[in-house]
Structures are given as structure tokens and as C-alpha cells.
Amino acid sequence: MSLLLALGFLVLLGATGLVILLAGWGPPSWMLQVTTAAGRAVLAAIGAASLAGALRFAVELADRLSAGRALRRPGPKGDIVIAPRAVQELAAGLLRRELGLNGFRVQLTSTGEGVLLTVRLRLPPEEEAPRLAERIQELLSSEIQAKTGLPVVEVNLLIRGTARSAPTTD
Numbered sequence: 001m002s003l004l005l006a007l008g009f010l011v012l013l014g015a016t017g018l019v020i021l022l023a024g025w026g027p028p029s030w031m032l033q034v035t036t037a038a039g040r041a042v043l044a045a046i047g048a049a050s051l052a053g054a055l056r057f058a059v060e061l062a063d064r065l066s067a068g069r070a071l072r073r074p075g076p077k078g079d080i081v082i083a084p085r086a087v088q089e090l091a092a093g094l095l096r097r098e099l100g101l102n103g104f105r106v107q108l109t110s111t112g113e114g115v116l117l118t119v120r121l122r123l124p125p126e127e128e129a130p131r132l133a134e135r136i137q138e139l140l141s142s143e144i145q146a147k148t149g150l151p152v153v154e155v156n157l158l159i160r161g162t163a164r165s166a167p168t169t170d
Contacts, residue, residue: 012054114151
């Protein structure tokens with residue numbers, strides 16, 4: 001099914017490119033009716049519809065591919081399936097809301113025992129790396145396990161440098 005979605009995406013994207021080519025540079029001489037304003041408007045409408053269809057196929061394909069990487073855990077009446085993106089968004093929201101951090105990236109890796117989180121960020125000027133790492137590790141491991149039921153095996157912190165301090169106004 002994913003192959004058909006990818007093929008549909010490519011076909012519609014190619015059709016969009018062809019329509020843009022015809023609308024922009026003009027059609028060959030055997031298609032003279034397209035050189036009118038109405039003909040170009042029809043081509044633009046066809047191109048927009050093709051592009052919308054290609055985007056729809058792309059979104060569907062991305063959803064199917066991410067569902068294959070979903071995190072599963074048993075529930076009381078069946079499996080609970082959580083998309084990795086949902087866990088990443090939960091972690092990012094916690095870091096922003098609880099610790100006031102900005103400009104970071106959260107990566108999630110599924111292991112046999114649970115999930116491994118890696119947070120890449122620039123160290124804020126007022127923070128000490130060991131203290132910040134401890135706060136991030138405690139927050140993410142406890143909250144993600146409590147809210148998703150997925151065991152958090154590790155929370156790694158990679159500091160990419162230091163963040164600039166906010167300019168002061170006197």
C-alpha cells in the first residue's frame with residue numbers, strides 16, 4: 001500500500017510540474033487554445049488540484065510509515081499504540097513549559113526495554129550543565145512514563161554550545 005501511495009505522489013507531483021511548465025513557458029503550437037487567459041487559468045486550476053492531491057498522498061504515506069514505528073504497550077483491554085512523534089512533542093512541551101527551554105531538539109529511540117531520549121540543546125548562560133541535565137532527566141523520565149506508560153530507559157543530554165544571553169536594555 002505504501003508503494004502505491006508513493007507512486008501516486010510521484011505521478012501527481014509530475015503532473016503538477018508539467019502544468020507549471022505549460023502555464024509558465026507556454027504550450028507547444030498545437031495547443032493554441034491554452035495561450036488565452038482562460039486556458040492558463042484552467043491550467044493553473046489543474047496544477048493546484050494536482051499539487052493538493054500529491055500533498056494528500058504524501059501526508060497519507062508519512063502517516064503509514066510512522067505507524068510502522070509506533071510504540072506499543074499492553075493495556076487492560078488491548079494494545080495501546082503511541083506514535084513516536086507524540087512522545088517527542090510531549091517531551092518538547094515539558095521542556096518548554098516546566099524548564100523554560102528553547103532551541104532544542106528531542107530524538108526518540110525505541111529499545112526492547114523502553115524508550116531512549118536524546119535532547120540536544122545550547123546551554124543557557126545562567127545554567128550549570130550537571131544541574132540542568134539532572135533536572136531534564138528527572139522531568140522527562142518521570143513524566144513520560146507517567147503519561148504514556150512507556151518505560152524511559154535513558155535520557156541523554158548533548159550540549160551543542162552555549163546560548164546567547166538576552167540583550168539587556170538600560
